[in-house]
Structure formats: C-alpha cells, structure tokens
Amino acid sequence: MQTRINRDSVSAVFLLLFCGVFIAASFEIETTNYGTLQSSVWPQIILGALSLFSLLLLTQALRRPPAPGEGGGLGAWLRRYRNPLICYALFLAFLVSLPVLGMLLGGILFVLVMLTILGGGKLAQLPLHLAIAVVSVGAMWAIFTYALGVFLPGGIILNLQ
Amino acid sequence: MLIENLSGAFSEVFSLGNLMLMFLGVSAGLIAGSIPGFTITMAVVLTLPFTFGLSAVEGLATMIGVFVGGLSGGLMSGMLTGIPGTPSSVATTFDGFPMARGGRPGLALGIGIWSSFFGGILSACLLVALAPQLARIGLEFGPWDYFALVLFALTITASLSGENLVKGVIAGLLGLLVATIGEDEVNGVARFDFGVDALRQGFAFLPVLVGLFAFSQLLSDVRDVAAARRPLMEKSAQAVRVEHLKAVRQIFRHWAQLVRSALIGTFTGILPAAGGSISNILAYDQAKKASRNPEAFGSGTPEGIIAPESSNNATAGGALITMMALGIPGDVVTAVMLGALLIHNVQPSPTFISDNPQLAYAIFVAFFLAHFIMIAMQAVCLRAFLLVVRVPMYTLASVILLYCAIGVFALNNVTFDIWTLFVFGVLGYVLKTLGFPLPPMILGVVLGHVAELNLSRALAISDDISLFVTRPWALFFLVISLFSAVFPWYQARRHEARWTLFYFPAFCAAIVLPLFLMEGVVRPILAGALLLIAAFTLWRHQQAGWQLPPRGSGAEVSQLRET
Numbered sequence: 166m167q168t169r170i171n172r173d174s175v176s177a178v179f180l181l182l183f184c185g186v187f188i189a190a191s192f193e194i195e196t197t198n199y200g201t202l203q204s205s206v207w208p209q210i211i212l213g214a215l216s217l218f219s220l221l222l223l224t225q226a227l228r229r230p231p232a233p234g235e236g237g238g239l240g241a242w243l244r245r246y247r248n249p250l251i252c253y254a255l256f257l258a259f260l261v262s263l264p265v266l267g268m269l270l271g272g273i274l275f276v277l278v279m280l281t282i283l284g285g286g287k288l289a290q291l292p293l294h295l296a297i298a299v300v301s302v303g304a305m306w307a308i309f310t311y312a313l314g315v316f317l318p319g320g321i322i323l324n325l326q
Numbered sequence: 327m328l329i330e331n332l333s334g335a336f337s338e339v340f341s342l343g344n345l346m347l348m349f350l351g352v353s354a355g356l357i358a359g360s361i362p363g364f365t366i367t368m369a370v371v372l373t374l375p376f377t378f379g380l381s382a383v384e385g386l387a388t389m390i391g392v393f394v395g396g397l398s399g400g401l402m403s404g405m406l407t408g409i410p411g412t413p414s415s416v417a418t419t420f421d422g423f424p425m426a427r428g429g430r431p432g433l434a435l436g437i438g439i440w441s442s443f444f445g446g447i448l449s450a451c452l453l454v455a456l457a458p459q460l461a462r463i464g465l466e467f468g469p470w471d472y473f474a475l476v477l478f479a480l481t482i483t484a485s486l487s488g489e490n491l492v493k494g495v496i497a498g499l500l501g502l503l504v505a506t507i508g509e510d511e512v513n514g515v516a517r518f519d520f521g522v523d524a525l526r527q528g529f530a531f532l533p534v535l536v537g538l539f540a541f542s543q544l545l546s547d548v549r550d551v552a553a554a555r556r557p558l559m560e561k562s563a564q565a566v567r568v569e570h571l572k573a574v575r576q577i578f579r580h581w582a583q584l585v586r587s588a589l590i591g592t593f594t595g596i597l598p599a600a601g602g603s604i605s606n607i608l609a610y611d612q613a614k615k616a617s618r619n620p621e622a623f624g625s626g627t628p629e630g631i632i633a634p635e636s637s638n639n640a641t642a643g644g645a646l647i648t649m650m651a652l653g654i655p656g657d658v659v660t661a662v663m664l665g666a667l668l669i670h671n672v673q674p675s676p677t678f679i680s681d682n683p684q685l686a687y688a689i690f691v692a693f694f695l696a697h698f699i700m701i702a703m704q705a706v707c708l709r710a711f712l713l714v715v716r717v718p719m720y721t722l723a724s725v726i727l728l729y730c731a732i733g734v735f736a737l738n739n740v741t742f743d744i745w746t747l748f749v750f751g752v753l754g755y756v757l758k759t760l761g762f763p764l765p766p767m768i769l770g771v772v773l774g775h776v777a778e779l780n781l782s783r784a785l786a787i788s789d790d791i792s793l794f795v796t797r798p799w800a801l802f803f804l805v806i807s808l809f810s811a812v813f814p815w816y817q818a819r820r821h822e823a824r825w826t827l828f829y830f831p832a833f834c835a836a837i838v839l840p841l842f843l844m845e846g847v848v849r850p851i852l853a854g855a856l857l858l859i860a861a862f863t864l865w866r867h868q869q870a871g872w873q874l875p876p877r878g879s880g881a882e883v884s885q886l887r888e889t
Contacts (some may be wrong), residue, residue: 202788204513204787211506248549249546280721297725302725
C-alpha cells in the first residue's frame, strides 16, 4: 500500500497543532465588561476558519500520493537547503552578537562570512569580499547614522553612538 | 479647492529635495526591475526604511518612483537578453527580444519605453478621474460593507495567487492571525503575548513584511549553490542607442492597441491581487486577437511590445485607484504603500482623498512625474544595468540581508524588530517552499485590523448579523467573494465541465440583486443590463447546443502565463 504521508499532510497536521495551541491561548485572553466584541472573538473566528481549512488541506493531501522529488532523507534535504540554512544560522549569530559587536562591526563580519561561505570559501576572493563588506556596510551605516539620524546599536567593543 | 490642492501638491512634489528623491527612486526601480529574480515588490519594500525620516509626500513619491521605474525596468533585460527582469514584462520578451535580435534593439527599447510612458500616463488620467468618484461610492459603505470588502480582497487574492485555493486561504488567515497578536485596538487587551513583554505591542508591520517577502525571496535566490555564484545574467548585452522618434511614430500608428492595453492594465490593477504579471499577458493576448496580422506576433512586431508594456505600467495606476479610494491595496506593492501611510499616521480609507487632499493630489502628481523621469533616466540606467548584472547573486543577497536588518531597526530603534524580521523570514521561506502563496498573508496582516475594527463597529451599531447579507454593498462583496473563490475551479475546468457554462451568467444574475437594492437610477439600470447579458449568454450557449469552448480559446493566456 502506498504511503499517503506527504509534505502537505505534514503541513496540515502542523497547522492543526498550531491552531490547537492558539485556540487554548485564546481562552486566556482577558474578558472585559465593556465593548460589544470581546477581544477573544475575532481571533477565535480566524482560528475556527484556519482549523477548518487545515482539515480540508489534510483531506486533500491524503487523497493524493507524494509528488516526485518529495522525501529523500535528511542528507538530501540538508544538501538542498544548504545555503538558506547557512544564511539563517549566520543571521541568528549576528543577531545574538549584536549587543556586543554592534551594527557596524557585526554587520561587516556577517557580510564577510556570508560572502566567503556562499562564494565557495576561496582564499583568493577574501580581499574582495572584505572590501565589499567594509564598503557596503560602512556606507549603509553612515547613511543611516548621519543622513537619516538613526542611532544604530554601537556594541560594547566599539561603543559607537 | 481643486486648484488650491493641486498647487499645494505641485509645490511639494516639485521641491528640489523631492525631485532628487524621485530621480533616485525611479533609477533604483529601473535597475531593480531589470534584474531577473529581483522583483518590483522587493525594491519597494527595501525603499520603505529610507522613507521613515521623510515627509509622507516625499516617502510616497519616492516609492511611486521605484514602482514606475520597476515596471519599466523589466523590459531592458527582456529585450536585450531574452530573460524578463520581472514577471510583468514576460510578454514583452515575446516580440521585444526577436526585434532586438533582428538588428533593431534601439527601436525595440524605444517602443517599450514609450509604450510604458503612454500607458502610465493614460492610467494616471484615469487615476485622477476615477479615484475621487470611487471614493465617493466608498463613503456609502458602512462597517458591514467594509468588512465584506476586506473578505472579498482576501478571497480574490487567495484564489489568484496560487494554484491551490485552500493554501491561499490558509495564508490569508495566518496573516489575519498575525495581526491579532499584541494589544487589540478595540478594547486595549493583550492577546497571544505568551508572557513575552515585547509581544504585548504586537509585531510592527514593516519587519513582518520585509521578513515575509524580501528575506524569504533572497534565500530562495541563493538556494541553488552553483547558481548563486554565477553572475545575475550570463548572457551578454550591449548598450544601445534608443530610437525615440521612430518608436513614438510606431506607437501612434497603433494608438488603438495602446489605449486598449492601457485600459486592460488599469482595470486589472483595480482588482485586488491582479497585478502587472497578469495584465501584460492579458493585453498581449487581446492585442494578438485584435490584430490584422496575428501571425506576426512572436517574430518582433511593434504591437507585441506596445500591448504588454503599456498595460503593465497602467496596472500601477489601477492599483493606486483602489488604494486611494477604498483603502484596500490593489497588490503587494500598494500594500507596502499602505504601510508607509500608516507609518506617517495617515489612515487609508474612503475618506482618504477628502481628509488628506494635499497628499492625495501629491500622489497623483508624483505618478505623472515618475513617468517623465523614467523616460529621462532609462538611457543612464541601461548602462548601470549592464554593470549590475555582472554581480553574482550571493554578493547581492549578503549585502541586502544586512540592509534589511538595518532598515527594520530604523523603524522603532528596537532590536526586537530584527528578531521579528528573522522569525518571519524563516516563516515566509518555509511557507513559500511548501507552496503557500505569500501575497494573501501580507494582505491579511495589512487588513486584519481593518476587518476587526469594522466587525466591532458593525456589532456596536446593531447586533443584527443579517445586515451582513441584507445591506446592498455587503451582499455585493459577499457574492463576488463567493464567485472569486470558485474562479480557480472554473478556470481549470472550463473546457471539460458543463457547469462552467453557467458560471458567467450566474455571476451576472447574482450581482443583480444587490445592484437593484442600491439607491439611485444608474445602478438598477446596470442591474437590468447585467440580467440581459446573463440571459443572452445562456441563449447563446443553448443555441450552440451547450458546447464547451475549444481548448485554444483563452487557454493561450494560461499557456503564456506558464511560459
């Protein structure tokens, strides 16, 4: 018997779980003795509709076999999404280190590492990547700080304001 | 009053600072639109952070510049390399590329540029004429009607944005749900904050939008390891001298084609969710059907360039009509503009033009002006385009990702907004990879508050919920929502299932009732006419023996879209 578990059925189950969590949370919303529409009503209407359509998606998904190319194991999945995963990991690292490195230093480092990894990690390209990182981030930092008057996070190391 | 508003708008739009910003905006749009994979929406989204420090007029004028530039920029790569820069210039490539390859690149570019110009100007005239009229109709709307209008906008976006209506609706509902997080506008009660202080304020619109759209788009662009390292365009192209005079002569020779395509573009733009990507193909298809030489299409005929290019620029005018008159975005770009208005504390609604006449007229003037700037900047940007396309995608993506972070931080000066950008960047990418369209979600985020506020107002006025189906405008929008929800099935089965023969007559007949219920003389007359059209269509089907349309008719449009 052919398995009916596919990408859409997993998405639908996840959406149903998500709706469950939010429906439970919607009952925690404070009830007021004023206003004609309680604050929980509108989210509950949306969640009701979302649950219904998630069930529809599940039914649709279970009625069709997995599309060719779906699946392939964790290794294939990691290979397929290598670049986006790297980008997310680097962006997360940039975000976590922001209070210490600040926008200028952290930004230059983020762009440099991104360019180096996505560009193939060739040492010969490092000076070019460094130049791109310094010039682009430096220019953006200067525009926002001096031209638009935005105080970007200075960081502990440089403590730029 | 009109003169006063116009002169006020002129003085603001023609100030030196604003002119410089518009030149920059149009140039950025032209270059961004010419880069394959770099959509106009992304360019407008990335412009938004620069507009925080500007006045509302300057900010919107710059964004309109990017929008108009982007719509016209797509033709450069399409004609010179055969790869359209944006989905809205796909059909331009069909004749623009053969004409350029056939030794007339200057003429091809000229026809494209001037068709864009004339199409845009015609839609600008319609914008000025129609937006205030439509806004007057919008003033008749009560909260019931407005709530139904939001439902219609979401339904049609869901049905037109993707292949699967269920996924489109889910995306729209997720957007509505995101808008409920944080303090509710009606009662001031915190919702879904899960004990996190930062969530009490809810998510700011811009980080959500940039995350969902730009962040996820960039990651899609660099997903392929090898492609990310290649230059944006491997096909070489050379700068050419644009043949302006010859191009204008050609366009005037086919003026009827130009006007028809501009009208198609404008009315496609008025529909929520139907943007330039649909209108350019629709106009090309209609131009081919109306042409005396349909066999010349695809080999480099001027008509094949005039139609798509005039219609895609005209779409912008149509989208602005809906945004300014009803406060409903016509597409994702105008959704971003609505966000920009909210940042400047301007609430888009049917009273927008009467409440903010100077800003409204400044938008009209800026839209006109952007087309003149586009003509002036095209030659300069053509050279810049040839340089930019040598850059590999990974370089562009790395720099823009950081720019997104700086841009969203600039909104409120809080790091939480960058976290929001990150979370919605992940969510947008995952949803896109799983086949959920993002435009309904973005519209859901933008319109969520409007829907809830109007639902609350409606219930505060009367607890009779039957008003949602008995008031003419509410009923009108609910009926067209229903038909727009069924539209994907109709489109997919119109050559196979007999029930599709009843779709159009049923639609006409269904909207007759709300039109008859409306006040005045014109709308009941319109209802009568629609009833006659429905009866006539049924009679024709009956005369033809209830035969389904052959595969060739209308299927060309979907085939072209797939191409």
